Structure formats: C-alpha cells, structure tokens
Amino acid sequence: MAANKSGQGGATIFETGVDFAVWSHNAGRIELCLFGDDDKELARLPMQRGDDHVHRLFVDGLKEGARYGYRADGVYAPDSGLWFDPSKLLVDPYAKELDRPFSHDPLLGSFGADTQHLVPKAIVTRDVPVKQIKPLFKPGGFVYEVAVRSFTKLHPDVPEAQRGTVAALTHPSVIAHLKRIGVNAVELMPITAWIDERHLPRLSLRNSWGYNPVAFMALDPRLVPGGMAELRDAVAKLHGEGIAVILDLVFNHTGESDRFGTTLSLRGLDNLSFYRHLPQRPGDLVNDTGTGNTVACDHPYVRQLIIDSLRNFVLGAGIDGFRFDLAPVLGRTASGFEGNGETLTAMLADEVLKDRVMIAEPWDIGPGGYQLGNFPAPFLEWNDRVRDDIRCYWRGDDWKTGPLATALAGSSDIFGRNGGQATRSVNFLAAHDGFTLNDLVSYSGKHNEANGEENRDGHNENHSWNNGVEGESRYPDIIRRRRDDLKALLSTLFASRGSIMLTAGDEGGRTQRGNNNAYCQDNEITWMDWPALDDELVAHTAFISGLRKRFSVFSQTGLLNGNGDVEWISPSGRPMTVQEWETPNFSTLGMVLATRDEQGGKATRLAVLFNRSGGEEVFTLPGSASWRHLAPDAAKKSVASAIVPRRSVAFYLES
Incomplete structure (x- = not known):
C-alpha cells in the first residue's frame, strides 16, 4: 500500500490496485474502510495527508467492485463548526455508485453511535467514456x-x-x-x-x-x-x-x-x-x-x-x-x-x-x-x-x-x-x-x-x-x-x-x-x-x-419587438390602442406573427387569437389576404374573420 498521487477525490482503478483520495483541511486523520459483500469490515487503513490536504492511499490488489467508506477523526466541537466523529462511516463525495439507498435513522445524527450498518457503501467502478455528440436540445425547444x-x-x-x-x-x-x-x-x-x-x-x-x-x-x-x-x-x-x-x-x-x-x-x-x-x-x-x-x-x-x-x-x-x-x-x-x-x-x-x-x-x-x-x-x-x-x-x-x-x-x-x-x-x-x-x-x-x-x-x-x-x-x-x-x-x-x-x-x-x-x-x-x-x-x-x-x-429566441415580427391587434383587426391596453378587464388579444412555415417552406403570417371572456368573440383578420383556421377538425376554407369560442386560443394561417 502506498500514497495516492491522483486528483482530489475518488477511487481510481489501476492494473495493480486502486487509488483512493479524499480532501479535508481540518480532519486530524482519515481512514479508508473496506467491506466484504456480507457488509463486514475487512480492513481499516490510515490514509496519508498531502500538502494539498488530500488524504491518499493506494491499495494493492484491490479490484473493481470493492466496497468502501471513510472515517474521519479530529475535534468534535459543533459550536465551532467541527463535527469529526470516527464512529460515523462516511460516503466518498466522489462515489459514483452505492450498494443501497440511504435510509434515515436517528443514529445517523447521534455522536458516538457507529453507523457502519446504516450507511451505504461506495462501490469502486471503472469509468466507461461515451462518444460525445453535440447536445440535441436547443434553446426554444x-x-x-x-x-x-x-x-x-x-x-x-x-x-x-x-x-x-x-x-x-x-x-x-x-x-x-x-x-x-x-x-x-x-x-x-x-x-x-x-x-x-x-x-x-x-x-x-x-x-x-x-x-x-x-x-x-x-x-x-x-x-x-x-x-x-x-x-x-x-x-x-x-x-x-x-x-x-x-x-x-x-x-x-x-x-x-x-x-x-x-x-x-x-x-x-x-x-x-x-x-x-x-x-x-x-x-x-x-x-x-x-x-x-x-x-x-x-x-x-x-x-x-x-x-x-x-x-x-x-x-x-x-x-x-x-x-x-x-x-x-x-x-x-x-x-x-x-x-x-x-x-x-x-x-x-x-x-x-x-x-x-x-x-x-x-x-x-x-x-x-x-x-x-x-x-x-x-x-x-x-x-x-x-x-x-x-x-x-x-x-x-x-x-x-x-x-x-x-x-x-x-x-x-x-x-x-x-x-x-x-x-x-x-x-x-x-x-x-x-x-x-x-x-x-x-x-x-x-x-x-x-x-x-x-x-x-x-x-x-x-x-x-x-x-x-x-x-x-x-x-x-x-x-x-x-x-x-x-x-x-x-x-x-x-x-x-x-x-x-x-x-x-x-x-x-x-x-x-x-x-x-x-x-x-x-x-x-x-x-x-x-x-x-x-x-x-x-x-x-x-x-x-x-x-x-x-x-x-x-422556437426562435430573439425578443419580439414589433419591428415587422409581431403585430398586436384587437378584435377589430386594427392595432391595439393605448386605451385597449389600459382597459383593466380587456378580454381579447390578437398576436400576428411573421414566420416561416416549415411545412410549406415559405414566409407567411400566423394569427394567434386569445379570448378569455365567457362568450365567443369575432376577430377581423388583418390585411386583404384570406386566412385559414388551423385546428384538427377545421374546415379547409379561407375566411376574412375568425370566430373564437369562449375561453380559448385560436390559430389562423394567412393563405
């Protein structure tokens, strides 16, 4: 067994054994505890502190699948922020796999009570890198x-x-x-x-x-x-x-x-x-x-x-x-x-x-x-x-x-x-x-x-x-x-x-x-x-x-600013007035968006019409062009106005 020379934490598998490393500035001593499959402790091994406050140990002959934890000794003075209690088995912060879930027990917070039988054991695992690809998700998704x-x-x-x-x-x-x-x-x-x-x-x-x-x-x-x-x-x-x-x-x-x-x-x-x-x-x-x-x-x-x-x-x-x-x-x-x-x-x-x-x-x-x-x-x-x-x-x-x-x-x-x-x-x-x-x-x-x-x-x-x-x-x-x-x-x-x-x-x-x-x-x-x-x-x-x-x-993420990308309309089909914006209980709003229709591959306009009132509202759609209602059961006909049912949102495509 020898001092570990790897990074600041974790268990690293080598051909001849396993490196262990854990960081602590204030601990007086840290021990590595190894366990068998029956949960019994096989060994308790002192680790060597480095100048960087990383405690290290190399265990010869240890292999993938070994189970382990740490115990840290030092001053126990909670009023000073120090909680060292060697009776507590501790999970490696760099652990990547545990042998069981955590389960709460009062002993886990009781000074002097050994928790070896309660705390999950970390499992020594081998990293298997995957082929990296660009993230599939893009903002707007x-x-x-x-x-x-x-x-x-x-x-x-x-x-x-x-x-x-x-x-x-x-x-x-x-x-x-x-x-x-x-x-x-x-x-x-x-x-x-x-x-x-x-x-x-x-x-x-x-x-x-x-x-x-x-x-x-x-x-x-x-x-x-x-x-x-x-x-x-x-x-x-x-x-x-x-x-x-x-x-x-x-x-x-x-x-x-x-x-x-x-x-x-x-x-x-x-x-x-x-x-x-x-x-x-x-x-x-x-x-x-x-x-x-x-x-x-x-x-x-x-x-x-x-x-x-x-x-x-x-x-x-x-x-x-x-x-x-x-x-x-x-x-x-x-x-x-x-x-x-x-x-x-x-x-x-x-x-x-x-x-x-x-x-x-x-x-x-x-x-x-x-x-x-x-x-x-x-x-x-x-x-x-x-x-x-x-x-x-x-x-x-x-x-x-x-x-x-x-x-x-x-x-x-x-x-x-x-x-x-x-x-x-x-x-x-x-x-x-x-x-x-x-x-x-x-x-x-x-x-x-x-x-x-x-x-x-x-x-x-x-x-x-x-x-x-x-x-x-x-x-x-x-x-x-x-x-x-x-x-x-x-x-x-x-x-x-x-x-x-x-x-x-x-x-x-x-x-x-x-x-x-x-x-x-x-x-x-x-x-x-x-x-x-x-x-x-x-x-x-x-x-x-x-x-x-x-x-x-x-799915685009540029802020809509009203400079050709969006128009806010009232049911009249005209731009919202200051009075309408400032009416406390105004119940309708139309959003007319400049967009590309990926299905048709062309630039067009889409009207999204909001009606939160208790009755249907009729929107006059802007411009001289005709519009088509986009809904699963909508008739495929062109219209100049839209009937928006109570408490609903309707979508109309300029045709």
Whole structure:
C-alpha cells in the first residue's frame, strides 16, 4: 500500500490496485474502510495527508467492485463548526455508485453511535467514456419534466421490474408518448442518491422527488439500479429517437441538514469547509435553502466537485445539459450573489461543459435570493413571472393584457436588460413544486393534509381557480369548462417565445388531489395514472406542439419587438390602442406573427387569437389576404374573420 498521487477525490482503478483520495483541511486523520459483500469490515487503513490536504492511499490488489467508506477523526466541537466523529462511516463525495439507498435513522445524527450498518457503501467502478455528440436540445425547444419513479410506476405496458426506473423511460410505449406530444428533451428530476427528511419516517412518508441529496455523483439505486450503465443506455436510446436528456441536480444543500441532522459525508469530512456558516458564529449553518444548510459553492474544493460531477454525467452518459435547483447558491459568496462568480464562470468555461444546456432555477430564500434575469448567458432561466402572468390572465385578473403580451414575446423586461437581444426564458405553467395544471383550474386553495403538517406547508397563493366546485366533480359542465381552460393554458404556453417546459402528465389532466407540495407522497397521489389521462387533452397538446415545430417563430429566441415580427391587434383587426391596453378587464388579444412555415417552406403570417371572456368573440383578420383556421377538425376554407369560442386560443394561417 502506498500514497495516492491522483486528483482530489475518488477511487481510481489501476492494473495493480486502486487509488483512493479524499480532501479535508481540518480532519486530524482519515481512514479508508473496506467491506466484504456480507457488509463486514475487512480492513481499516490510515490514509496519508498531502500538502494539498488530500488524504491518499493506494491499495494493492484491490479490484473493481470493492466496497468502501471513510472515517474521519479530529475535534468534535459543533459550536465551532467541527463535527469529526470516527464512529460515523462516511460516503466518498466522489462515489459514483452505492450498494443501497440511504435510509434515515436517528443514529445517523447521534455522536458516538457507529453507523457502519446504516450507511451505504461506495462501490469502486471503472469509468466507461461515451462518444460525445453535440447536445440535441436547443434553446426554444420543448422540455418535459419527469419524476422518474412517479412517471412509470403505474404504466401498464412497462414490465413490473422496470417500473419507476430510468430504464423504463426507453420502453416503446413511453417513447411513443413522448414523440406523440413532440418532446425535445426530458428533464429528469434528481436521480442522484438522496435521503428522506428526518420528520418523514414518523409520518410513514417518503421523499418522492429526490431534492435532498447526499452524494452528488452517485446514482440512487432505487431509480437507477443498473448504475451508470443503465443511465448511459437510456440516454443512447432516447438520443436515437431525437430526444435529449437533461438532469436536474441539487448542489445548493445536502441531506445532512441543520445541526440536528445526519453525519453522512461532507459534514463528517470537513463541515467547516463545505457549508456556509454565520459570521462570528461558526456553529450556526446558513440556511439560504430552507432545508437546514447551504453548500459553500465558492470553496475551491466544492467548485471542483461540482465541475467534476457535471463532467462525470457528460463523459459517462452523454447527458445534454443540466437544470440547477436553487441556482443562486452556485453564485453566492460571503458578500452575496455574483453572476460572474468563479463557480458559474468555471461551469461555462469548462471544455466538456461549455456546449451543454444550463438551466437555472433563479431563486433561493437567502438575502437577494431572487435573481431572475441575472444569470450569465447562455444560462436559461425558469421564469415564474410568465407562469404567474399567464395564470392570472386566464383566471380573469385585471391589468393582465400587457403582461400576457410581454410573456408571449420573450420577456424583454427581464432579458432585454443591458442590451439583451434574445430571451433566455424557460416558460412554464406548472412544475413539480406546486399545483398540477389540472389542479390549477380545479382548486382555489391547497389541500396538503396528507403531508402531515395540517396544511401549513406549500405556497398559499397559487393564482388558481376551481370553475365553481372545489376539487373533483362529476358535473359535465364543470368538466368541460376545466378542459377548455386547460386547452387555453396549454395553447398559450406553446405559443410563447422562448424554451417551454411541461411537467409530465399535465398534457393529460393529471391530478394530485389539490396537493401543491407533494414531495413526500411516494404513492398514488404522485404516481402518474396513465389510463386516466384525458386523451382529448393529450391530442390537443400534440396538435399545438406540432404547430410550434411547424412555424419557426416559436422556437426562435430573439425578443419580439414589433419591428415587422409581431403585430398586436384587437378584435377589430386594427392595432391595439393605448386605451385597449389600459382597459383593466380587456378580454381579447390578437398576436400576428411573421414566420416561416416549415411545412410549406415559405414566409407567411400566423394569427394567434386569445379570448378569455365567457362568450365567443369575432376577430377581423388583418390585411386583404384570406386566412385559414388551423385546428384538427377545421374546415379547409379561407375566411376574412375568425370566430373564437369562449375561453380559448385560436390559430389562423394567412393563405
């Protein structure tokens, strides 16, 4: 056995053995623990500290598949930010595969209690690089947000053994659905190893979203039992169907939580270095995330861990891009958010990562945490203002005609600042966090009683409406009104400038029974009921997705500015007047777009007509040319005016 001379972390296989390396500035000693298949410890070996604070060891004769963990000894003084406890088995931050999922137990946070029998063991794996290709996803495309387990857990065609796993995404029936509705990229909610929040076991609940990670690189065995090989195979098959894969990753906090939480990895290795602490009070963790701790993403070691994690998924599986949860944390320093900070800059400059799509959730709950529009290009950003403005428009709120037009045109008020010419908006109506789209038009308030917190959790303001009855209804009129509202909302989203995102099941009326914080419902509340999907809604989504692909104007990202690219009209067919824009309850809007029709290969105009009123509206279409209604059942005749039904969006093509 000899000192390891490789990088700052991980297990590297060589012909004669395995190199181990782990970084800690404050640990007095770190030991490598090796385990047999029966979970018994085979050896506990001291590691050698280098001048760079990387503890290294080369183990002769060790091979791929070996199982291991670390123990770190040093000062235990939580009030000083030091949590060294050699009784705690620690997961390698560079682990790429674990032998089991994490499971919460009070002993994981109890000083002096040995956790060898509770903590997953890392598995020594060999990197298998894939052939790199340019990312399939381009800004302006259609992203489909997927919770891997919930998405296929109840799919009738997927073999039972595969349901709820990454492999299930490649089943022919699943791929057929993705292609039917025109998905350009699936965005997989976290598939790296996570642990349940400590209050969930006593409520007999489990985390179903995965936004509570422990190891940034290790795939969770519940979702990806075949490890990196399974992910690599799934990505290749989806790529073969023209569908990109984006991973939703969490670098802002870990499942070790606050000072009453667990010691599993970073906390035990060097809590003081890896997490943010209050000035002058190193025992108190900064909580910019609402989850108990905040990762110090500006620390050089953490920065490199993040970069290496991203490179691992690109080089090892061919991932097209990433979405970052609570992304301002990536740009936080002691003085606040820095859009040009070293970590964000390093992510965009890395040779492997610089052509990948990067998507920021541009807010956290810390000081100055709302950073929409402030991430460096080419970051795309989730746009909650578009979400809220479109919701409020269709709910019937006053003063929403102008905000609707701004959202449709690419949000120039946000992305046109400082001379910006292109939108970086990811427009969405609903996401994993909040109401489903169907619940948005079926519930006036949240109903989170099943979460065990007496309905106190989750957002109180959802900009929702129930169409006359709270929750499920058998009244045909209520069902029809809700379906009409869903069609109008979907049409509005697909007609907006920028990238768009739809959460799995929203195309077919999926419900979570009014639960707007269903992170802890690993059950029928979140599992997608495929037979119950509304095929009329799915067909409508497929149709408008086809229109989005057919007309180039929707997937382009330049901000619409009214200089020949768009005209805003009232039902008279004339440009909107100042008075009409400023009428609080104005209920109609026409958007006439200059576009290329990819089906015919020529330049033309497309009119998108919005009517949120309770009765039909007649629009006079502009110009002397005739127009043709684009709808699955529309007659193929030319008209000069359009009849737009109540609570709907209509598309007319200049002929």
